[in-house]
Amino acid sequence: MNAVPHIEVRDLTMAYGDFVIQRDLNFVVNKGDIFVIMGGNGCGKTTLMRGLIGLQRPAKGTVFYGGEDFWNVEPEQQALLKRRLGIMFQGGALWSSLTLAENVALPLKEYTALSPRHLAEIVSFKLALVGLAGFEDFYPAELSGGMKKRAGLARAMALDPETLVTDEPSSGLDPLPARRLDDLILELRDSLETTIVVITHELASILGIGTNSVFLDTETHTMINTGNPKEAVASGDAKVRHFLTRGTA
Amino acid sequence: MNWSCPMVQNRNEKQWQLDTRRIGDDLLELSCAGRWCLDQDLPTAVVILAEMGDNLRRLSFNTAQLSAWDTRFLAFLRALLTLCDEHGVSIDQGGLPTGVRHLLAMAAAVPEQKVARRRSGKQNLLFRVGMATIEFFRGAPEMLSFLGEITLSFGRLIRGRARFRWSDLWWEIEEVGPRALVIVSVISFLVGLILAYLGADQLRLVGAQIFIAGRTGAAFAAQLGTMQVNEEIDAFKTLGISPVDFLVLPRMLALMLMVPLLTLYAGFVGMLAGLLVSTTIFDIGMFEYYTETLRALQLKHFLVGLSKGSVYGAMVAYAGCLRGMQCGRSAESVGEAATSAVVTGILLITISASLMTIIFYRLGI
Numbered sequence: 001m002n003a004v005p006h007i008e009v010r011d012l013t014m015a016y017g018d019f020v021i022q023r024d025l026n027f028v029v030n031k032g033d034i035f036v037i038m039g040g041n042g043c044g045k046t047t048l049m050r051g052l053i054g055l056q057r058p059a060k061g062t063v064f065y066g067g068e069d070f071w072n073v074e075p076e077q078q079a080l081l082k083r084r085l086g087i088m089f090q091g092g093a094l095w096s097s098l099t100l101a102e103n104v105a106l107p108l109k110e111y112t113a114l115s116p117r118h119l120a121e122i123v124s125f126k127l128a129l130v131g132l133a134g135f136e137d138f139y140p141a142e143l144s145g146g147m148k149k150r151a152g153l154a155r156a157m158a159l160d161p162e163t164l165v166t167d168e169p170s171s172g173l174d175p176l177p178a179r180r181l182d183d184l185i186l187e188l189r190d191s192l193e194t195t196i197v198v199i200t201h202e203l204a205s206i207l208g209i210g211t212n213s214v215f216l217d218t219e220t221h222t223m224i225n226t227g228n229p230k231e232a233v234a235s236g237d238a239k240v241r242h243f244l245t246r247g248t249a
Numbered sequence: 250m251n252w253s254c255p256m257v258q259n260r261n262e263k264q265w266q267l268d269t270r271r272i273g274d275d276l277l278e279l280s281c282a283g284r285w286c287l288d289q290d291l292p293t294a295v296v297i298l299a300e301m302g303d304n305l306r307r308l309s310f311n312t313a314q315l316s317a318w319d320t321r322f323l324a325f326l327r328a329l330l331t332l333c334d335e336h337g338v339s340i341d342q343g344g345l346p347t348g349v350r351h352l353l354a355m356a357a358a359v360p361e362q363k364v365a366r367r368r369s370g371k372q373n374l375l376f377r378v379g380m381a382t383i384e385f386f387r388g389a390p391e392m393l394s395f396l397g398e399i400t401l402s403f404g405r406l407i408r409g410r411a412r413f414r415w416s417d418l419w420w421e422i423e424e425v426g427p428r429a430l431v432i433v434s435v436i437s438f439l440v441g442l443i444l445a446y447l448g449a450d451q452l453r454l455v456g457a458q459i460f461i462a463g464r465t466g467a468a469f470a471a472q473l474g475t476m477q478v479n480e481e482i483d484a485f486k487t488l489g490i491s492p493v494d495f496l497v498l499p500r501m502l503a504l505m506l507m508v509p510l511l512t513l514y515a516g517f518v519g520m521l522a523g524l525l526v527s528t529t530i531f532d533i534g535m536f537e538y539y540t541e542t543l544r545a546l547q548l549k550h551f552l553v554g555l556s557k558g559s560v561y562g563a564m565v566a567y568a569g570c571l572r573g574m575q576c577g578r579s580a581e582s583v584g585e586a587a588t589s590a591v592v593t594g595i596l597l598i599t600i601s602a603s604l605m606t607i608i609f610y611r612l613g614i
Contacts, residue, residue: 053487054486054487055486089480089483093479093481093484094481096479106488110489
C-alpha cells in the first residue's frame with residue numbers, strides 16, 4: 001500500500017472575493033478511484049475543480065498530488081504536476097480554430113516527439129474510442145453538443161494522464177451514449193489505471209461507477225459527506241440520501 | 250373588515266373579495282372569494298398585517314368562494330407568509346386549495362441563499378465615482394502584468410521557444426492587412442480630400458489607425474472573449490501552453506507588421522485625394538502637385554510613419570487582446586470586451602501619439 005494519497009485536499013476554501021463558495025474541504029482521492037464530486041446546482045463543483053487543476057488559487061488550504069503541495073511548489077514543478085492531469089471541460093472547450101484531429105494532436109505535439117504518422121494514428125484511435133471515428137477534419141462548430149463533449153474527452157485523454165478530471169461528462173447526452181461514456185471511464189480505470197475525478201449529478205453514473213465521492217452542500221457551503229456513494233445511500237447524511245434517491249428516502 | 254375590488258366595467262367575472270374575521274382572541278380567518286388573478290389590482294399583504302393587531306398569533310384561510318386564482322394569488326400568499334413569519338404568526342394552510350399549497354411548498358423547498366442575493370438598487374453619484382476609481386486602480390496592475398506576459402512571450406519568440414502556429418500568424422496578417430484595404434482606402438481618400446480643403450493637420454490621426462482600433466481591436470477582443478467563454482483559454486492553461494504565446498503573439502505580430510504598411514498606403518491614397526482636389530478645384534497642375542509633393546516629402550517622413558504605425562498596431566493589439574483575455578463568462582461580457590477594446594485602443598493611440606510627437610520633436614525629427 002502506498003502511504004501517500006494520490007490526491008489530498010486539505011482545508012480547502014474556494015471563494016470569489018468575499019463570496020465563499022465552499023469552505024474547509026478535506027478529502028482524499030486514492031489511486032484507481034472513480035471519485036465523484038456531487039451536489040446540487042450551484043454548490044461549487046466546478047469551482048472546486050478549478051482549484052484542483054490550477055485555474056483558480058484557493059482562498060485557503062491546498063491540494064497535494066502524491067504528497068506534493070500543488071499550490072506552493074515552484075511553477076516548473078507545478079507544470080509537471082499539471083502535465084499528469086487530463087481535463088475535460090463542461091462544454092468540451094475545443095479550440096475553435098483547430099480541427100478535431102488538431103485539437104487532440106496539440107497536447108501530443110507539445111509533450112511528445114511523435115512522427116506525424118504516429119500522431120495521426122493515435123489521434124484517430126482516441127477519436128474512435130469516444131465514438132467519433134472519421135470526424136478528424138471537422139471543426140468544433142460543425143459538431144453537436146454531445147459530440148463536442150466526447151471530443152473534449154478524447155483530447156483530455158490524449159497524453160494518457162494519471163488523473164482524468166471531467167466536468168459533467170454525460171449531462172446532455174442520450175442515455176445510451178451516456179452509458180457508453182461510463183463504460184469508457186471504467187475501462188480507462190481498469191486498463192490504464194487512470195484515476196478519475198468526475199463532476200456529475202447523473203445518479204445513474206454516481207451509483208453505477210463511483211467508488212468514492214464528496215458531497216458539497218449548497219446551503220452550508222461545505223462538504224457533508226465523503227466515501228463510497230453506494231454506502232451513502234444506505235447510511236449517509238439525510239441530505240445526501242435525499243439527493244441520491246431523488247427525495248424518495 | 251372587508252376589502253373588495255372597485256367595479257371594473259365591461260367585465261362579467263366576479264371580482265376579488267377579501268373578508269377578515271376574528272375568531273377568539275388570537276385567530277384571524279381570511280376569506281378570499283372571487284377572482285385572484287394577474288389582471289387584477291389585489292391588496293398587498295401589508296394592509297392585512299395592519300389589520301391583524303398585536304395579539305394575533307394564528308392565521309387561517311377560507312377559500313370556499315374562490316372562483317379563480319393564478320400566480321398573482323400565490324405571490325400575495327407568499328408575501329403574506331413571509332410577513333407572518335417575521336411577526337411570529339403561525340399559519341394554517343388547511344383552508345387553501347391543494348394546488349396552492351403544493352406550489353407554495355415547492356417555492357419554499359429551497360431556502361433562499363442569503364449570500365447569493367446581490368446588493369442592488371441605486372447608489373449615489375459619489376459612491377459610483379468612488380467605485381469606478383477603485384476599479385480603475387485595481388485594473389492597472391492587471392494591465393501591467395499582461396504587458397509583462399507579452400514581453401516574456403516576445404522574449405520566447407526571439408529565443409525560438411514560443412509555441413504558436415505560423416499558419417495562425419499568416420491568417421491574422423491576411424485578416425488585418427489585405428482585407429482592410431477597401432475601407433482604409435475609402436477613409437484615407439475622404440480624409441485626404443478634407444485635408445486638401447482645410448490643410449488641417451490634426452485630422453491625420455483620424456485616419457487608418459483609429460479605424461483599425463475599431464475594426465481589428467474589437468474583433469480580437471470578441472474572438473478571445475468567446476474563447477474565454479468556451480473555456481478554450483482554460484484548456485490551454487491546464488495543458489501548460491501559454492495562451493499569450495498561442496493566441497496573443499500572432500495577433501500582436503500581425504498588427505505590428507501590417508499597420509505600418511497600411512499607414513503608408515493610407516498616406517498614398519490621401520495624396521491621390523489631394524491631387525484630385527488640387528487639379529480640379531485649386532487649378533494646380535498635376536505635374537506641379539507631383540514636384541511639390543516630392544519636395545515636401547523626405548525619407549524621415551516614411552520612417553516616422555512606419556515606426557508610429559508599428560506602435561499604434563501594438564497598442565490596438567494590446568488593447569484588444571487584454572480586454573479579450575479579461576472577458577467574463579457570458580455573451581454580454583464579450584460585447585463589453587469588444588466595446589472596451591475600442592475605447593482602450595483609441596485612448597492608447599492618443600496617448601502614444603502625444604508621447605511620440607514630443608519625443609520626435611525633442612529628437613529634432
